[in-house]
Amino acid sequence: xxxxxxxxxxxxxxxxxxxxxxxxxxxxxxxxxxxxxxxxxxxxxxxxxxxxxxxxxxxxxxxxxxxxxxxxxxxxxxxxxxxxxxxxxxxxxxxxxxxxxxxxxxxxxxxxxxxxxxxxxxxxxxxxxxxxxxxxxxxxxxxxxxxxxxxxxxxxxxxxxxxxxxxxxxxxxxxxxxxxxxxxxxxxxxxxxxxxxxxxxxxxxxxxxxxxxxxxxxxxxxxxxxxxxxxxxxxxxxxxxxxxxxxxxxxxxxxxxxxxxxxxxxxxxxxx
Amino acid sequence: xxxxxxxxxxxxxxxxxxxxxxxxxxxxxxxxxxxxxxxxxxxxxxxxxxxxxxxxxxxxxxxxxxxxxxxxxxxxxxxxxxxxxxxxxxxxxxxxxxxxxxxxxxxxxxxxxxxxxxxxxxxxxxxxxxxxxxxxxxxxxxxxxxxxxxxxxxxxxxxxxxxxxxxxxxxxxxxxxxxxxxxxxxxxxxxxxxxxxxxxxxxxxxxxxxxxxxxxxxxxxxxxxxxxxxxxxxx
Numbered sequence: 001x002x003x004x005x006x007x008x009x010x011x012x013x014x015x016x017x018x019x020x021x022x023x024x025x026x027x028x029x030x031x032x033x034x035x036x037x038x039x040x041x042x043x044x045x046x047x048x049x050x051x052x053x054x055x056x057x058x059x060x061x062x063x064x065x066x067x068x069x070x071x072x073x074x075x076x077x078x079x080x081x082x083x084x085x086x087x088x089x090x091x092x093x094x095x096x097x098x099x100x101x102x103x104x105x106x107x108x109x110x111x112x113x114x115x116x117x118x119x120x121x122x123x124x125x126x127x128x129x130x131x132x133x134x135x136x137x138x139x140x141x142x143x144x145x146x147x148x149x150x151x152x153x154x155x156x157x158x159x160x161x162x163x164x165x166x167x168x169x170x171x172x173x174x175x176x177x178x179x180x181x182x183x184x185x186x187x188x189x190x191x192x193x194x195x196x197x198x199x200x201x202x203x204x205x206x207x208x209x210x211x212x213x214x215x216x217x218x219x220x221x222x223x224x225x226x227x228x229x230x231x232x233x234x235x236x237x238x239x240x241x242x243x244x245x246x247x248x249x250x251x252x253x254x255x256x257x258x259x260x261x262x263x264x265x266x267x268x269x270x271x272x
Numbered sequence: 273x274x275x276x277x278x279x280x281x282x283x284x285x286x287x288x289x290x291x292x293x294x295x296x297x298x299x300x301x302x303x304x305x306x307x308x309x310x311x312x313x314x315x316x317x318x319x320x321x322x323x324x325x326x327x328x329x330x331x332x333x334x335x336x337x338x339x340x341x342x343x344x345x346x347x348x349x350x351x352x353x354x355x356x357x358x359x360x361x362x363x364x365x366x367x368x369x370x371x372x373x374x375x376x377x378x379x380x381x382x383x384x385x386x387x388x389x390x391x392x393x394x395x396x397x398x399x400x401x402x403x404x405x406x407x408x409x410x411x412x413x414x415x416x417x418x419x420x421x422x423x424x425x426x427x428x429x430x431x432x433x434x435x436x437x438x439x440x441x442x443x444x445x446x447x448x449x450x451x452x453x454x455x456x457x458x459x460x461x462x463x464x465x466x467x468x469x470x471x472x473x474x475x476x477x478x479x480x481x482x483x484x485x486x487x488x489x490x491x492x493x494x495x496x497x498x499x500x501x502x503x504x505x506x507x
Binding site: 057175 | 453
């Protein structure tokens, strides 16, 4: 038995083959919107061409991405929940956080608009009206950046959505795309980042109902993981990637990415 | 089901055009799941055979546990493997997280109990017929196991297929330990999950159809080996 187990392990290693062909590679723990919207497919070939560094993206919710990075399972963190990102850096997991780009959140809903929020520009009023009308609302419920933002909006409305959990307030506990699929399936309002919405392929009769509130601003940040906390980090390549994203070239590449003629992310790195 | 026809034509189109990304994903799926099946057979068959011919105290308990482990939830297996292979975990120094090897390990853990439990049942039934004969020939335990495994080889192929089926179809474990990284750890099931979350349902379904066809192909290949081997043995 023991011989089998050893043989089996050896065999597994042989079958698994070489891990990565490139000499230099990094893992980016990322939010899903940047991956699902196709931004990385646009950016990474340019960066890899320039530097020869292969970038491997693990796209999960912001909460999980931060957790994974805290376990040292990534070289760069690219997410959108500023307070959590700052806490991550303060706890010694990151070398520093820089604003990278922004877009905004929108609330989408069915054409029939059962709560009558269409055209509203105050997100909190809109949420309060949805709750009042008892109209269905599908929440991420997964501690992601979008979920954190949604919870901060509810906090100011005076409505406790958890009271309606399972009734009108539906927490899917899954990613943005899965929540959109579920929300559209049940006719619920959903708060989503604009990039995911524009590139989403299963919109059916849904349209943007609420947009344009300053509170719906969605800032993305980039953080190289701290090699002092995580010795396995490829800090040189991580810095190269972060610096490139923040450079004029990287910022221009972000701004140039469009889906259906619409720009998805707006670069806003500080002038260097 | 308006998307079904569209998905089917999309699937045919992708296969016909020899889409390079698709081929890469298909090959990785096969590599990971076939490797896991092979390793699971190497672990599970001797284990199942040993339990099948042995009588010991607490055997019933072992059987219950073995059978229950067939229902291991993939996402839990993925999580446990992640915690071990994570850089902050006990095996983090191996640097295996987000590699095909980690995916093979996770799937092996998932299906080795299936192989062990099913082969135990098959071999125990066979052993009931042979026990008398083995005793009169004075076979040792190892020799008995070898004889049983050889005689039951065709039934055990089906056991292997059950394991492969479970491995190639699961998404919960490989998406956690593999990370669904493009050109590195993306397999059919994680690609399907990704396309679904992008709302590209017909593309996701097309990939699903291709996955089904691949599973069908693997089963057909094994079946034909089995049939031609059976024919040979009658000559």
